[in-house]
Amino acid sequence: MEVEAGSAVERARAGDSDAFRLLVEQHSRAIFRLAFRMTGNEQDAEDVVQETFLRAYKQLDRYEARSSFSTWLFRIASNYSLDLIRMRKRHEDKRERGSDEERDILQSIPLDTPGPERMAYGTEVRDRVNEALNELSPQERTAFVLRHFEGLSIEEIGASLGTGTNATKHSIFRAVQKLRKNLEPVVGHAR
Amino acid sequence: MNHISEEQLVLLYYGESTEAAAIDQHLVECETCRKEFRALQLVLNTVDSAPVPERGADYGKAVWQRIEKRIGGRKQRRFAQWWIWAPAMAALLVSAFLAGRLTHKPVGPEVAKNQQQIRERILMVAVGDHLERSQMVLAELSNAPDHKGKLDITDERQMASELLDDNRLYRQTARSTGDTAVANVLDDLERVLLEIAHSPTEVSSSQLDDLRQQIESRGLLFKVRVMGSQAREQEVAPAPQKNGKKL
Numbered sequence: 480m481e482v483e484a485g486s487a488v489e490r491a492r493a494g495d496s497d498a499f500r501l502l503v504e505q506h507s508r509a510i511f512r513l514a515f516r517m518t519g520n521e522q523d524a525e526d527v528v529q530e531t532f533l534r535a536y537k538q539l540d541r542y543e544a545r546s547s548f549s550t551w552l553f554r555i556a557s558n559y560s561l562d563l564i565r566m567r568k569r570h571e572d573k574r575e576r577g578s579d580e581e582r583d584i585l586q587s588i589p590l591d592t593p594g595p596e597r598m599a600y601g602t603e604v605r606d607r608v609n610e611a612l613n614e615l616s617p618q619e620r621t622a623f624v625l626r627h628f629e630g631l632s633i634e635e636i637g638a639s640l641g642t643g644t645n646a647t648k649h650s651i652f653r654a655v656q657k658l659r660k661n662l663e664p665v666v667g668h669a670r
Numbered sequence: 671m672n673h674i675s676e677e678q679l680v681l682l683y684y685g686e687s688t689e690a691a692a693i694d695q696h697l698v699e700c701e702t703c704r705k706e707f708r709a710l711q712l713v714l715n716t717v718d719s720a721p722v723p724e725r726g727a728d729y730g731k732a733v734w735q736r737i738e739k740r741i742g743g744r745k746q747r748r749f750a751q752w753w754i755w756a757p758a759m760a761a762l763l764v765s766a767f768l769a770g771r772l773t774h775k776p777v778g779p780e781v782a783k784n785q786q787q788i789r790e791r792i793l794m795v796a797v798g799d800h801l802e803r804s805q806m807v808l809a810e811l812s813n814a815p816d817h818k819g820k821l822d823i824t825d826e827r828q829m830a831s832e833l834l835d836d837n838r839l840y841r842q843t844a845r846s847t848g849d850t851a852v853a854n855v856l857d858d859l860e861r862v863l864l865e866i867a868h869s870p871t872e873v874s875s876s877q878l879d880d881l882r883q884q885i886e887s888r889g890l891l892f893k894v895r896v897m898g899s900q901a902r903e904q905e906v907a908p909a910p911q912k913n914g915k916k917l
Binding site: 605611626666 | 676677680681684686709712713714716717718719720721722723725729731733734736737738740741
């Protein structure tokens, strides 16, 4: 696949827009998944997908085949997502207060209720996971998503985000700590 | 071996531990660490349950349709060649317009009126093209995403610089013909183009904000769009009929 992508990249660089179309068609879904996991928002994820390919096209000359094309796209997408998350954070104080209230309500629900309510357990766990991910700082969330969901190595993430290996490692550790703190009370019941 | 730290367990979970064999051995022997690792696995495996909305097999095609137009506009380097001759063409049109004004022979009022309309149409065609190109530059900067680092505006800067000469010519022409509305918009446009042309090739987010503010505070993009479409309308409007007779 990557060999094909490599030749498509070369053709796209030479101005062949059909070749770039192939790359867009091939990678869009993966970029959307990454973007959604990072932003937690469908509309933002769509923006990220679009902007990622526009930036990739503009910067094709800067792509070096040392990393795979998909990793390079992930880098662009994650950096743009980071910008977006930071921008949103600045403007969403009110919504964050709302989330706190929702979380309090969710936490007050007993989890060991038997019967049909148990059916809602899976949904609740997913909600809690989303909330726990939302508690991560942009840097932690980005590093965690790239490591956990996309399987990039810590070294690759550090290089992509320009943060270096050690800082990336610590972002991931902090992310895992926060996730454990928020999710262990929930998943503990499944044990 | 002491108990294993959480950080080491995280690295083990992700297959990035440099001491995997020793830690595995320790986990066999130490129940406390085994429990700790199991708890960590449980949480991280649970994170996988976070749902992601599905996108169909045609999603890539839909994305391409959304971006195709914008990509086409930027990538066509042949556009740059067109760019080279466009100012010359525009200058020629304006020269023709001015020449017509300066060398006109005494004619009857109806003929003079028609000649005046033709000249104005020539000017509007040229100004329409100019405004369309200017609009592209302004829109690129207005819609540029917020960027944490530097944003490369080499293309926009070059376009602005090339548009400046035309702009001066059109502004002077519009002023001399008493077309104050066009002259005023071109005046505002010129200031912003000048600012863009003199910006560094890479701008910080605050510099980009300044440029955007200049564009927005004057409502320039809106004015340019309106005036551009007015020019286009005049361009496609029927030509004045000779002697006022219908064909």
